Amino acid sequence: MAESKKFLMFLGCTIPYRVASYEVSARKVLPKLGIELVEMPDFNCCGLPVDPANHETTLALSARNLCIAEQMKLPIVTLCTGCATTLRKTNKLLKEDKELRETVNSYLKAIDMEFKGTTEAKHLVQMLKEDVGYDKIKSTIQRPLTGLTVAEHSGCHLLRPTKVAGYDDPENPQTLKDLIGLTGATCLDYIDEPECCGYTVVAIDEKVSLALAHEKLHHIKDVGAQAMVTVCPSCHLMFDMQQARIEKAFNETFKLPVLHYTQLLGLAMGFTPDELALKELRVDASKIANLT
Amino acid sequence: MCGALTEKSTETSSKNVDTARVDPAFKREVMNEHDGETLKKCFQCGTCTSSCPTARFSDCYRPRTVLRMAQLGLRNKVLSSSALWLCTACFTCTDRCPQGVEVASVLRVLRNLAVKKGVVPQVFIELNSSINDTGYAYRIPDIRHRKRAEAGLPPLPKANCKDVSKLLELTCKGKIPKK
Numbered sequence A: 001m002a003e004s005k006k007f008l009m010f011l012g013c014t015i016p017y018r019v020a021s022y023e024v025s026a027r028k029v030l031p032k033l034g035i036e037l038v039e040m041p042d043f044n045c046c047g048l049p050v051d052p053a054n055h056e057t058t059l060a061l062s063a064r065n066l067c068i069a070e071q072m073k074l075p076i077v078t079l080c081t082g083c084a085t086t087l088r089k090t091n092k093l094l095k096e097d098k099e100l101r102e103t104v105n106s107y108l109k110a111i112d113m114e115f116k117g118t119t120e121a122k123h124l125v126q127m128l129k130e131d132v133g134y135d136k137i138k139s140t141i142q143r144p145l146t147g148l149t150v151a152e153h154s155g156c157h158l159l160r161p162t163k164v165a166g167y168d169d170p171e172n173p174q175t176l177k178d179l180i181g182l183t184g185a186t187c188l189d190y191i192d193e194p195e196c197c198g199y200t201v202v203a204i205d206e207k208v209s210l211a212l213a214h215e216k217l218h219h220i221k222d223v224g225a226q227a228m229v230t231v232c233p234s235c236h237l238m239f240d241m242q243q244a245r246i247e248k249a250f251n252e253t254f255k256l257p258v259l260h261y262t263q264l265l266g267l268a269m270g271f272t273p274d275e276l277a278l279k280e281l282r283v284d285a286s287k288i289a290n291l292t
Numbered sequence B: 001m002c003g004a005l006t007e008k009s010t011e012t013s014s015k016n017v018d019t020a021r022v023d024p025a026f027k028r029e030v031m032n033e034h035d036g037e038t039l040k041k042c043f044q045c046g047t048c049t050s051s052c053p054t055a056r057f058s059d060c061y062r063p064r065t066v067l068r069m070a071q072l073g074l075r076n077k078v079l080s081s082s083a084l085w086l087c088t089a090c091f092t093c094t095d096r097c098p099q100g101v102e103v104a105s106v107l108r109v110l111r112n113l114a115v116k117k118g119v120v121p122q123v124f125i126e127l128n129s130s131i132n133d134t135g136y137a138y139r140i141p142d143i144r145h146r147k148r149a150e151a152g153l154p155p156l157p158k159a160n161c162k163d164v165s166k167l168l169e170l171t172c173k174g175k176i177p178k179k
Helices: A014-018 A020-032 A055-072 A081-096 A098-109 A124-132 A134-139 A175-182 A206-223 A233-241 A243-250 A261-269 A286-291 B026-032 B037-041 B047-051 B053-057 B063-072 B075-079 B082-086 B092-096 B103-116 B122-134 B142-150 B161-172
Strands: A005-010 A035-039 A076-078 A121-123 A149-153 A186-188 A227-230 A258-260
Touching (some): A014 A020, A014 A233, A020 A261, A035 A124, A124 A134, A124 A261, A134 A175, A149 A206, A206 A233, A227 A233, A227 A261, B037 B063, B047 B092, B063 B075, B082 B103, B092 B103
Parallel strands (some): A076 A121, A149 A186, A149 A227
16 A cells, blocks of 8 residues: 655634534545644644734744644645635745745744745645545545535635636636546536635625625525535535525525535545534535435 | 724715825835735726625625725725725635736735724734634634544644744734734
8 A cells, every 4th residue: 555645734723613524524534545644733823814904914823834834844734725825825925035034034033933935735625636636536435426416616715816726727616526526426517606605704794795605505506406515614614504594684595515525525435424524514414415 | 884994084975086185105005015016007997896706795895996096095095994804805806807916915905004004893803812812713612622522533732822922913013902
């Protein structure tokens, strides 16, 4: 058996706060794919939530996380698209912009750290594509999800800004669709697939935020998908946890189960719904579990 | 959700630009900030607004308008506008801009400048305070830690609050009020 690849698991804040099912399922499926997750000691918030208030704070917070990875000589993998884009952006900026690196390093010096630019950070999806490979994933499928139709939601930060993401076409994203296809499920096209879930402004203007998520659920309902698949804890909160509120606000019923990709893949690998924490989803996903 | 965020703002609903309130130096201030440089390239085509998810559902948020106001030097009107905070940071505007304007980043620079001026939506005070005290953006309750153990998840690492707090102190420079 090929040697496993080691990645530092950067959990971020949203997953341990409210979306444990994503972590539970990721920790089940990744070892099967030859990925060894190493716990990341004393990491902190990636910095994205406070970027609107102060960009330098974001750079310093994410740089500190990158420094920890540099010290451990391991690349980072995140399950959250927001953490991924922030760590990737800071890493790229500080590698390319000497002046900015010096500014950030002047802050890091106060905590005895220095950004050197020797590590990299990836989102789960990018890691699955580039470090695991589709053939390897295919070889782990025990129970293909034939007959299941789903709709993908990649999430903005998986795809944009293109300068930071760069491994998929944000206008017509394919990677998550390919990954879904490997499980045997059919991924349906729908209108405005790459649109935002609205989560980032929920605390600023709930009306706009829920309207965005509602429109998306509506488009997915129109094509008759049995479930939605996400790869970001924030997008997941919007469509799963907030779904009942959206139904109430717009007087429309969806009852659309929202699975993390790692849950979908786990089902196809033969894990039980309980092992993948399907019960923790707000919208009942037992129908999906029974299909497998 | 439209209008000004602070009582201090004296802008009225007048559609005419009050020239006394135009500050020609404002655009330089924006362009001097990291990521603000591309403001000068905007030629008002409106691709950003037509691509913006928020603009479709908000009565007041129009990225093109905000950029034009910034170019014109309407400092107070821009920085006290509550609409400024409605950007979802999806970066569709940035990716689609035919002029290479980093639209989402210019808007972020404007929000950062608003914070410097003292306009800070409550949610950012909460987030900053939680990061300062716990290392995490949210205060993770004990029940979550217990549930992690029950689910067989490894314990969450304890953040190095001393170092995180130091970074916040150095970068915020007192601009974000403590909770």
